[in-house]
Amino acid sequence: xxxxxxxxxxxxxxxxxxxxxxxxxxxxxxxxxxxxxxxxxxxxxxxxxxxxxxxxxxxxxxxxxxxxxxxxxxxxxxxxxxxxxxxxxxxxxxxxxxxxxxxxxxxxxxxxxxxxxxxxxxxxxxxxxxxxxxxxxxxxxxxxxxxxxxxxxxxxxxxxxxxxxxxxxxxxxxxxxxxxxxxxxxxxxxxxxxxxxxxxxxxxxxxxxxxxxxxxxxxxxxxxxxxxxxxxxxxxxxxxxxxxxxxxxxxxxxxxxxxxxxxxxxxxxxxxxxxxxxxxxxxxxxxxxxxxxxxxxxxxxxxxx
Amino acid sequence: xxxxxxxxxxxxxxxxxxxxxxxxxxxxxxxxxxxxxxxxxxxxxxxxxxxxxxxxxxxxxxxxxxxxxxxxxxxxxxxxxxxxxxxxxxxxxxxxxxxxxxxxxxxxxxxxxxxxxxxxxxxxxxxxxxxxxxxxxxxxxxxxxxxxxxxxxxxxxxxxxxxxxxxxxxxxxxxxxxxxxxxxxxxxxxxxxxxxxxxxxxxxxxxxxxxxxxxxxxxxxxxxxxxxxxxxxxxxxxxxxxxxxxxxxxxxxxxxxxxxxxxxxxxxxxxxxxxxxxxxxxxxxxxxxxxxxxx
Numbered sequence: 348x349x350x351x352x353x354x355x356x357x358x359x360x361x362x363x364x365x366x367x368x369x370x371x372x373x374x375x376x377x378x379x380x381x382x383x384x385x386x387x388x389x390x391x392x393x394x395x396x397x398x399x400x401x402x403x404x405x406x407x408x409x410x411x412x413x414x415x416x417x418x419x420x421x422x423x424x425x426x427x428x429x430x431x432x433x434x435x436x437x438x439x440x441x442x443x444x445x446x447x448x449x450x451x452x453x454x455x456x457x458x459x460x461x462x463x464x465x466x467x468x469x470x471x472x473x474x475x476x477x478x479x480x481x482x483x484x485x486x487x488x489x490x491x492x493x494x495x496x497x498x499x500x501x502x503x504x505x506x507x508x509x510x511x512x513x514x515x516x517x518x519x520x521x522x523x524x525x526x527x528x529x530x531x532x533x534x535x536x537x538x539x540x541x542x543x544x545x546x547x548x549x550x551x552x553x554x555x556x557x558x559x560x561x562x563x564x565x566x567x568x569x570x571x572x573x574x575x576x577x578x579x580x581x582x583x584x585x586x587x588x589x590x591x592x593x594x595x596x597x598x599x600x601x602x603x604x605x606x607x608x609x610x611x612x613x614x615x616x617x618x619x620x621x622x623x624x625x626x627x628x629x630x631x632x633x634x635x636x637x638x639x640x641x642x643x644x645x646x647x648x649x650x651x652x
Numbered sequence: 653x654x655x656x657x658x659x660x661x662x663x664x665x666x667x668x669x670x671x672x673x674x675x676x677x678x679x680x681x682x683x684x685x686x687x688x689x690x691x692x693x694x695x696x697x698x699x700x701x702x703x704x705x706x707x708x709x710x711x712x713x714x715x716x717x718x719x720x721x722x723x724x725x726x727x728x729x730x731x732x733x734x735x736x737x738x739x740x741x742x743x744x745x746x747x748x749x750x751x752x753x754x755x756x757x758x759x760x761x762x763x764x765x766x767x768x769x770x771x772x773x774x775x776x777x778x779x780x781x782x783x784x785x786x787x788x789x790x791x792x793x794x795x796x797x798x799x800x801x802x803x804x805x806x807x808x809x810x811x812x813x814x815x816x817x818x819x820x821x822x823x824x825x826x827x828x829x830x831x832x833x834x835x836x837x838x839x840x841x842x843x844x845x846x847x848x849x850x851x852x853x854x855x856x857x858x859x860x861x862x863x864x865x866x867x868x869x870x871x872x873x874x875x876x877x878x879x880x881x882x883x884x885x886x887x888x889x890x891x892x893x894x895x896x897x898x899x900x901x902x903x904x905x906x907x908x909x910x911x912x913x914x915x916x917x918x919x920x921x922x923x924x925x926x927x928x929x930x931x932x933x934x935x936x937x938x939x940x941x942x943x944x945x946x947x
Contacts (some may be wrong), residue, residue, distance in 0.1 A: 377749065424933045430748065431691045431891065435883045436932050441927035444879065467918075566876060569754050577753045607768055614761025618738050618754045624749035625743060639942045 352483040356555045358595050359490035363548035364568075365575030365587040366497055372576050373510075374537045377430075377515035380421060380437035382569035383444035384414040384542040388549025389462060389559050390448055396475040396554070397462050398455050403475055403554065411546035417444075418542020422535040441569050449561040469560025473553050479638040490551050497544055501584045514536060517581075545572075578620055580627020590628060655913060658790050664906045670866065671905015672804035674802035676859035676870065677878060678885030678897035686892040687828045687848040689694035690751050694735045694758035696879040699856030700807040700872070701762045702728020703864045704770075706857070707777055717778040725857030731762065731851020736846050747832070759875070765874040774871035776863035794835070800862040807855060808898055815894070824848055884928050890941025900939060 363585030364385060371378045395401040399407075421440050428436060452466040464470040476486055504510040515523040516533050524530055553559050575594070579586030598616065604611040620628065677696055684692045706724025709715045715723070739754035784795020815821035826834040827841040835841050863878070864870040885904055889896025904924060911923040931938065 371747075377752070384748070424929060428932055428936050431685065431883075432887055432936065434691065434752075435887045435926065438883065439928045441920055443925045445920065446925075450918050450922075536928060566880070570760075574753060574756065577749055607764070610764040611768060614757045614759070614764060617757025618761070619855055621739070621750045621754035621757065622742055625747050 349483055352487050355487045356483075356490055356551075358554070358591055359487070359494045360548050360552045361571065361575065361595050362494055362591045363490075363497060363544055363551070363590050365570045365579075365591055366494075367544035367548065368572045369576035369581065369584065370513075370541045370544065371537050371588050372499065372573070372581055373513045373517050374534055375520070376534060376537065377434055377573060378437045378538070378541065379434060379566065379569040379573065380418070380440045380543045381541065381572040382439035382564050382566070383421075383437075383550035384418055384443075384545035385552070385568070385572075386448060386559075386564040387417055388414040388546030389553035389563070390451075390470065391546075392475075392550030393470055393473040393553040393559065394453075394463065397470075397472050398453075398457060400457070403479075406558065407547055407550040410550040411543045414546025415539045415543035418545075419468070419535060419539045422538035425529075428531050435542075438566060438569070441564070442568060442600065445561050445564045452611060467561075469558060469562075470553075471558050473557050473559070475554050477557070477626075486555050490555070490604060493547060493551070497547075498588070500583045505583065505641050574617060576627075578617065578628055580624075586588060586627055659913060660910065662791050663909045664789055664799065665793065667906035667912075668902045668903060668910025669794065669905070670803050670909065671902040672797075672801040673859045673863045673866070673901075674881050674885050674904050675835040675898045675901020676804050676807065676840075676855055676862070676880035678889060679811065679894065680855045680859070681857070681882050681886040682889070682892060682894055683848055683852040685886065686825065686894075687824055687845055688698030688740065689828070690740065691755070692735060692849075692852075693752065693879065694739065694762060695732075695755075695856055697759045697762040697875040698728050698731040698735060698853055699860035700870070700875045700878065701731050701766060701858030701860075702726075703855070703860035703870055704766055707775060707864070707870055708859055710778065711775075712883070720778065721731070721780075721858070721861050724861040725854040728857030728860060729850045729853040732849040732851075732856070733846060736849040736851075740845070740849075746751070759879070763872050770872070773873065774869040774873075777861075777868060777870045780865045783927065784839050785789060792838050794866075796866050798923060800866060803862065804857065804898075807858065807890045808894070811851070811855070812894060820844070876896040881924075884924065888928060888931050888938050893938065893940040896938055896940035 351453055367384070368378060371381075388407075388410040390410075391413045392403075392406040395406035395409055396403060396488045421437075424436070448464065448470075450466055450498050451464045454461045454463040454465060455464075460472070461473040462472040475481075504513070512523070512533055514531060515526070515528060520530060523533075552563070556563075571594070578594070579588070579590030594613070598609055598613055599612060602612070605612075677699065680695055680699070681692070683865045702724045703720075705727030706720030706722075709723040710717055711718050731919050732841070735755060735758050739758055743751045743754070780796045780799055784798075786795060786798070798842065815824065823834070823839045823844045824847070826837070826839055827844045828914065831841055860878075863874065867874075881904065885897055885900045889898070889900035903929075907927060908920055908924050912920045915923065
């Protein structure tokens with residue numbers, strides 16, 4: 348049971364991370380900086396609960412705001428460039444953050460114990476949940492309620508003007524700019540919001556795993572973060588969740604019995620998925636394809652929720 | 653820690669020499685980006701894969717050590733072709749995300765196959781000219797790094813010759829500037845692009861072998877840092893600029909080694925990334941790049 352709850356926690360955290368990248372992909376920005384914001388959220392909220400003794404809720408919030416603040420700052424120079432340059436710039440940002448925490452040594456005495464980030468040894472004492480009598484299931488409920496909230500917000504965003512503006516920038520920047528959209532503002536806003544979501548995910552990750560170090564925040568995780576929305580498709584927020592469940596639930600956990608072959612399989616599956624469904628698994632034709640597969644007549648999309 | 657101007661010049665010198673491998677990797681990224689305006693994330697992993705194939709030819713087949721430098725590039729050239737077919741050939745032309753994501757998949761795949769085959773532990777790689785060490789006044793120069801630099805200059809000359817003096821080069825440049833128009837003129841663009849991938853792969857294989865030979869060990873952990881350094885070299889040099897990639901390669905090598913001396917191994921890369929950000933803010937088109945107005 349503990350094991351399944353752990354898997355649920357991982358899926359929830361990765362889905363949040365994927366959604367933060369999804370928001371940026373809507374504006375056509377491929378960002379590998381999400382793991383940097385994730386790391387900032389982890390360390391800041393972890394340090395607040397461990398070293399200052401804060402409650403989890405304000406700690407998560409401050410972690411998210413810090414991550415959003417850095418996303419805002421990094422947004423200006425990084426969003427001057429596009430495509431490949433943005434990929435490289437965001438990789439550089441994530442690596443700077445990772446190396447900063449790799450070198451950060453800030454130990455303090457709390458209740459006679461020395462706690463805090465210990466550079467290469469990582470940050471080991473994030474035991475807020477255990478210390479306050481939370482059970483694994485409570486943590487799952489916390490993570491999934493935040494995930495549900497974020498998904499509802501993003502779903503709602505797609506129904507109002509702001510969402511249309513985001514997608515317009517993603518579809519054709521020049522056309523959007525001609526229609527009076529302030530590109531810089533939209534992109535920096537998307538970056539900041541993405542940073543906040545990634546920061547919350549980071550805080551949840553730090554507290555549910557009780558231990559973080561620089562290995563937790565490698566570029567590998569950043570590629571996972573963008574692979575969820577790209578694999579799932581940008582049609583709606585559920586694509587990302589489906590992709591996370593597929594990768595974390597099925598490939599990583601479900602296929603544990605085939606050992607390290609599943610890592611090899613993971614690479615092959617991404618290549619295959621991109622060749623056969625370059626628009627993502629849950630793309631615009633998903634409904635009609637599914638209907639065809641089930642032998643039902645495709646319904647012209649009129650019941651599209 | 654104390655160090656004087658001799659240490660500083662010495663470390664810059666070593667860095668420039670080691671930077672020749674970064675220049676080669678950056679050159680490969682530039683070639684592929686120049687040909688297709690797309691990013692091949694699997695490139696450095698394929699280079700390391702080639703170096704592993706070269707090493708396997710020595711240890712398993714018992715070939716002489718020098719053969720690693722022949723088998724390695726050939727193998728990574730083949731890997732380059734494979735990556736092209738699997739991740740780029742059948743993708744829609746306007747879609748930039750799908751091939752990028754697919755090549756990240758290929759990066760994982762190549763890296764994980766290596767980890768699976770070697771059980772994740774680093775293997776030692778035969779050194780070229782292990783005894784060679786020259787003195788130039790107060791400064792020492794490692795013979796194998798000098799050899800690496802020599803080889804890189806040779807290859808850069810060959811690539812420039814190929815691009816600007818041969819028919820294949822003309823076709824490659826045409827396909828990169830106007831894919832549709834060059835197709836209408838009878839240039840087999842797919843074949844041209846595939847050739848570019850193979851060429852870049854061979855370059856990468858040589859770079860992989862040179863890195864492995866000068867470091868002395870080959871490890872799957874080399875793939876990701878080499879990818880990042882190669883991308884930084886490409887961006888600082890200016891996207892699509894060949895001389896930019898070469899000069900930026902040496903520059904990054906020198907800069908990295910200097911900060912290794914001043915700030916130590918844990919902080920070294922922070923300054924390299926900071927340098928990238930300085931470039932992005934003040935010179936977003938790199939040293940020699942033309943303005944990029946598309947994704």
